[in-house]
Amino acid sequence: MNDRKSPVTLKIILIGSSGVGKSSFMNRYVNHRFTNMYRATIGTDFLSRTVTIDEDTVTLQIWDTAGTERFQSLGTPLYRGAHCCMLVFDVTSRASFSALVEWRKEFLIQGEPQDPSDFPFIVLGNKTDLSNREVSGRKALQWCEEIGAEYFEGSAKDDLDVEKPFLRAAQSGLQQYKKHTLENTGHFQITCKQPRETRNTCEC
Numbered sequence: 001m002n003d004r005k006s007p008v009t010l011k012i013i014l015i016g017s018s019g020v021g022k023s024s025f026m027n028r029y030v031n032h033r034f035t036n037m038y039r040a041t042i043g044t045d046f047l048s049r050t051v052t053i054d055e056d057t058v059t060l061q062i063w064d065t066a067g068t069e070r071f072q073s074l075g076t077p078l079y080r081g082a083h084c085c086m087l088v089f090d091v092t093s094r095a096s097f098s099a100l101v102e103w104r105k106e107f108l109i110q111g112e113p114q115d116p117s118d119f120p121f122i123v124l125g126n127k128t129d130l131s132n133r134e135v136s137g138r139k140a141l142q143w144c145e146e147i148g149a150e151y152f153e154g155s156a157k158d159d160l161d162v163e164k165p166f167l168r169a170a171q172s173g174l175q176q177y178k179k180h181t182l183e184n185t186g187h188f189q190i191t192c193k194q195p196r197e198t199r200n201t202c203e204c
């Protein structure tokens with residue numbers, strides 16, 4: 001079987017408090033658009049974008065969730081099967097940063113990733129275009145080091161550093177996919193004699 005023919009879809013989930021800019025960041029990345037108008041997300045939705053990572057073409061299925069508490073019961077089925085989780089906060093809101101501890105905890109409980117200690121989290125500080133900053137990059141980085149996450153910041157409004165966090169999410173998500181999904185199917189364990197790192201693209 002040639003695995004190159006079956007495209008990989010990665011589920012990337014965006015969580016964080018209401019108003020931090022999850023929908024805006026996703027829309028900027030996928031549709032290259034931004035609006036100042038705030039319309040709270042109700043329920044959940046996803047947008048897709050295809051990217052190439054080394055020789056792998058993957059489709060990112062980016063799930064945008066509602067930050068308002070009354071929709072959080074949707075978490076259980078929604079978080080399952082994610083390959084990477086982006087924890088989004090607003091750099092001008094200390095509260096939105098502090099809330100990430102709970103968001104992450106909730107994700108790990110409800111999403112039940114196969115190996116929680118190894119699950120990739122990306123922390124994303126949005127709204128760097130604003131001057132009234134309450135969370136420094138240093139502080140965010142420090143927390144990321146504690147929990148083993150990667151840190152990115154940018155602005156959906158000014159289209160600043162929007163690509164990088166998604167590209168990283170795609171890379172980390174693909175690693176998760178290769179590690180868990182392929183091993184679970186057993187296909188490559190049985191048929192492929194190539195080293196583990198290159199199995200996903202083998203011709204055997």
Ligand SMILES: Nc1nc2c(ncn2[C@@H]2O[C@H](COP(=O)(O)OP(=O)(O)OP(=O)(O)O)[C@@H](O)[C@H]2O)c(=O)[nH]1
Nearest residue numbers: 018019020021022023024036038041067127156157
């Ligand atoms: N200045 C600035 N405003 C932003 C930025 N990103 C989003 N906003 C604004 O922040 C508000 C909230 O943005 P949303 O993207 O709707 O926030 P959300 O996290 O999806 O909110 P919920 O759907 O309620 O969870 C909107 O008015 C956006 O225009 C940014 O980078 N800079």
Ligand SMILES: [Mg+2]
Nearest residue numbers: 022023040041
């Ligand atoms: Mg939203």
